[in-house]
Amino acid sequence: MKKQLGLASLLLAGTVLAGGMAALAADSLTIVSWGGAYSDSQREAFYKPYAKETGVAITEEEYNGELAKIRAMVEAGDVTWDVVDIDTQMALQGCDQGVFEVLDYSKILPPEKLVPGAQFECAVGNIVYSTIFAYDADRIPNGPTSWADFFDLEKFPGKRALQKTAFGNLEFALAADGVPHDQIYGLLRTPEGVDRAFAKLATIKDQVVWWESGAQSVQLLADGEVAMTSSWNGRVYGAVKNEGKNFKIVWNGQLPDFDLWAIPAGAKNLEASYAFINWAMNADHMAEQSKYISYGPTNVDALPKIAPEVLADLPTAPDNMKNAITLDPQYWGDNGEELDTRFNTWLAQ
Amino acid sequence: MTTLTPAATVVPSIDGVPLKAKLRRAERKRKLQAVGLVLPLFLFIVVTFILPLAVLMFRSIDNPEIVSTLPNTIAALEDWNGEGIPDEPVFAALAADFKAAQKSKTTGLVGKRINYELAGTRSKIISTARTVEKLESGPYKEAFLEASDIWGKHETWVVLKRAGNPYTTFYFAAALDLVWNEDNELVQAPPQQSLFRDVFVRTFGIGITVTLATLLLGFPVAYLLATLPTKTSNLLMIMVLLPFWTSLLVRTTAWVALLQTEGVVNDLLVWTGILSEPVQLIYNRFGTIVAMTHIQLPFTILPIYSVMKTIPSTHVRAARSLGAGPFYAFWRVYFPQTIPGIGAGCLLTFILSLGYYITPALVGGPTDQMVSYFVAFYTNTELNWGMASALGIILLVLTTMLYLLYNRLVGIDKMKLG
Numbered sequence: 001m002k003k004q005l006g007l008a009s010l011l012l013a014g015t016v017l018a019g020g021m022a023a024l025a026a027d028s029l030t031i032v033s034w035g036g037a038y039s040d041s042q043r044e045a046f047y048k049p050y051a052k053e054t055g056v057a058i059t060e061e062e063y064n065g066e067l068a069k070i071r072a073m074v075e076a077g078d079v080t081w082d083v084v085d086i087d088t089q090m091a092l093q094g095c096d097q098g099v100f101e102v103l104d105y106s107k108i109l110p111p112e113k114l115v116p117g118a119q120f121e122c123a124v125g126n127i128v129y130s131t132i133f134a135y136d137a138d139r140i141p142n143g144p145t146s147w148a149d150f151f152d153l154e155k156f157p158g159k160r161a162l163q164k165t166a167f168g169n170l171e172f173a174l175a176a177d178g179v180p181h182d183q184i185y186g187l188l189r190t191p192e193g194v195d196r197a198f199a200k201l202a203t204i205k206d207q208v209v210w211w212e213s214g215a216q217s218v219q220l221l222a223d224g225e226v227a228m229t230s231s232w233n234g235r236v237y238g239a240v241k242n243e244g245k246n247f248k249i250v251w252n253g254q255l256p257d258f259d260l261w262a263i264p265a266g267a268k269n270l271e272a273s274y275a276f277i278n279w280a281m282n283a284d285h286m287a288e289q290s291k292y293i294s295y296g297p298t299n300v301d302a303l304p305k306i307a308p309e310v311l312a313d314l315p316t317a318p319d320n321m322k323n324a325i326t327l328d329p330q331y332w333g334d335n336g337e338e339l340d341t342r343f344n345t346w347l348a349q
Numbered sequence: 350m351t352t353l354t355p356a357a358t359v360v361p362s363i364d365g366v367p368l369k370a371k372l373r374r375a376e377r378k379r380k381l382q383a384v385g386l387v388l389p390l391f392l393f394i395v396v397t398f399i400l401p402l403a404v405l406m407f408r409s410i411d412n413p414e415i416v417s418t419l420p421n422t423i424a425a426l427e428d429w430n431g432e433g434i435p436d437e438p439v440f441a442a443l444a445a446d447f448k449a450a451q452k453s454k455t456t457g458l459v460g461k462r463i464n465y466e467l468a469g470t471r472s473k474i475i476s477t478a479r480t481v482e483k484l485e486s487g488p489y490k491e492a493f494l495e496a497s498d499i500w501g502k503h504e505t506w507v508v509l510k511r512a513g514n515p516y517t518t519f520y521f522a523a524a525l526d527l528v529w530n531e532d533n534e535l536v537q538a539p540p541q542q543s544l545f546r547d548v549f550v551r552t553f554g555i556g557i558t559v560t561l562a563t564l565l566l567g568f569p570v571a572y573l574l575a576t577l578p579t580k581t582s583n584l585l586m587i588m589v590l591l592p593f594w595t596s597l598l599v600r601t602t603a604w605v606a607l608l609q610t611e612g613v614v615n616d617l618l619v620w621t622g623i624l625s626e627p628v629q630l631i632y633n634r635f636g637t638i639v640a641m642t643h644i645q646l647p648f649t650i651l652p653i654y655s656v657m658k659t660i661p662s663t664h665v666r667a668a669r670s671l672g673a674g675p676f677y678a679f680w681r682v683y684f685p686q687t688i689p690g691i692g693a694g695c696l697l698t699f700i701l702s703l704g705y706y707i708t709p710a711l712v713g714g715p716t717d718q719m720v721s722y723f724v725a726f727y728t729n730t731e732l733n734w735g736m737a738s739a740l741g742i743i744l745l746v747l748t749t750m751l752y753l754l755y756n757r758l759v760g761i762d763k764m765k766l767g
Contacts, residue, residue, distance in 0.1 A: 066729060066730050068730055068731060068732035069729065069732075072732055096457070096475050097457035097460075098454040098457060159610075159629075209632050209714075223610075224610060224611040225610050334472045335469070335472075337471065338464070338469050338471075341468065341731070342468075342541070345541065345542060346541070347715035348547075348548065348715050348716060348723075349543075349544060349547070349716070
């Protein structure tokens with residue numbers, strides 16, 4: 001009897017402790033993003049002022065977009081991340097698999113305030129970024145101008161760096177192979193199209209260094225390890241602006257995409273997560289972020305508030321958009337995981 | 350004289366308790382103390398090593414996804430003759446299972462599991478489940494066939510039935526590049542999916558190369574350490590140990606700075622005119638082996654050194670005085686005595702090398718990644734823990750077999766750490 005009492009009181013103490021911790025946790029949020037210059041911009045524009053204004057302590061974590069990590073948390077019923085910055089492929093796949101909460105836009109902002117395409121069922125676009133390629137103009141004076149040049153090892157000798165994902169690389173390979181940009185996804189929906197993209201990638205495979213984090217891509221270029229690299233435009237912009245590098249972005253064939261805020265299913269502080277997203281989607285706060293990194297805002301009211309000298313460096317600037325590849329997020333939502341598996345096997349062979 | 354009663358054979362002590370019982374009590378106390386001292390370590394090993402290992406082994410054959418999510422379908426498939434595609438009752442059972450799965454949000458599990466064997470089906474299964482969820486009543490067969498073409502394929506049902514077993518050898522087969530074909534026969538995986546045999550060969554190849562490199566570089570160093578005067582050898586010892594005390598990650602990153610195309614080594618070689626232009630020293634096999642050899646050197650050197658330290662210098666001198674040349678004396682007298690140390694050092698380095706993950710990931714290319722990389726990849730990125738476990742167990746078994754072979758050839762009792 002005494003033993004049972006002891007056990008019961010232990011359980012009780014545990015419950016009280018857990019309850020107390022949950023109450024405490026509402027005063028802090030764990031926000032996960034992609035690190036490097038991008039996380040820096042979010043820290044300056046969002047985390048610091050938000051903590052100051054509301055008293056909510058923000059814990060930052062970094063990841064490289066591993067949806068599986070979030071899925072593991074959700075499946076184990078122990079979700080420690082409150083808000084996650086994700087990409088469109090994850091937004092679609094994660095929503096299908098019940099990894100993210102279905103968003104209640106009345107707690108964020110009216111969807112008509114968003115730029116077209118930024119509204120997803122389980123995630124809301126927070127910036128427009130673009131996958132581009134860049135080179136160091138100090139090393140290559142008459143630089144490459146297209147993906148065909150990127151794949152041309154004779155015209156522009158030297159190593160290349162590409163992101164270690166199927167995403168983007170398949171599009172770029174087909175663009176380099178002469179496929180008109182508006183036919184790329186039609187072709188990729190056929191097995192022959194995917195084979196053709198892999199075959200084109202194989203022509204430069206032994207000359208490619210594969211990067212996994214955005215910071216790595218600019219580092220490889222800065223070290224002179226590669227002649228050109230694919231990257232996210234804000235990372236290259238950061239290296240130019242903050243480190244005085246003479247990197248040039250090739251906008252021709254850029255692949256604009258959204259980064260989005262999402263809440264893992266079963267996150268412990270749902271209301272606090274919404275409150276943060278709502279705050280970060282505010283036009284003024286969003287315009288603030290573009291001071292630190294050249295990513296476009298998704299709140300239409302934020303566009304007029306952006307400094308004109310920054311505008312030209314955004315992926316959405318008319319000059320930059322001229323020959324962009326229009327992303328088909330559904331294609332990656334449907335086929336992303338299979339293609340990533342095939343890509344990783346192909347790499348290691 | 351009194352007769353001896355049995356009680357009299359017990360030697361009584363002063364307080365009347367028999368000595369034997371007292372002795373036993375004291376023994377027991379000491380035994381308990383010993384057990385008490387060992388217990389924390391024992392429990393630690395059980396909790397942190399044996400239990401996880403058992404769970405890991407179980408994970409590699411555990412196959413709960415389909416059994417727990419689609420129980421009615423699996424039961425209905427019992428009666429299927431395995432020809433063509435099943436009839437309405439199976440489809441109705443699948444519809445009922447999907448409806449339940451949609452409620453408990455477990456459709457994703459089914460999609461994930463079937464997708465391992467039939468790439469490209471995950472999204473189709475999930476979208477079918479969504480369509481079926483909205484259906485009030487049958488017939489379901491038509492609805493399924495309309496929702497996705499996979500349900501009209503014989504292959505899908507073969508896979509579904511096979512995946513319905515609570516245990517599977519699928520992960521082990523996949524880790525050895527084997528797959529089941531449509532007729533349920535185990536065959537070689539197509540070349541674009543075959544990977545792991547190469548990876549295992551690669552892992553052991555890198556392990557052997559690194560072991561030989563550390564032996565070639567480390568043996569003379571160990572000899573110097575053991576034979577130089579204490580003052581000099583202490584300094585040398587610090588130089589061996591200093592990197593040993595530095596974080597593995599730091600040492601690996603240092604190699605990136607040294608070996609990259611515009612790094613220290615290339616700059617030096619070009620500056621001195623040995624090379625006309627920089628060569629590729631990193632993100633390939635060369636960089637991997639160099640960095641791993643550097644990290645493993647102390648593991649090979651230290652056991653050899655401690656064995657050499659015990660070899661009396663008089664042995665070689667005796668051989669020389671008996672007329673042996675310097676090489677003959679070394680080879681026939683000195684070297685054989687160092688073999689237990691070489692065995693210990695090389696085995697240590699070889700087995701540690703097999704588990705390398707972070708170094709090849711940072712200084713190697715995609716074709717230099719070893720088994721551990723794929724274990725991490727399946728654990729963290731793909732979240733396919735069955736596959737990660739199967740790869741880990743195969744590596745463990747192969748390593749154990751090599752260890753036993755070593756024991757058979759050299760004898761583990763001959764191995765010395767000093």
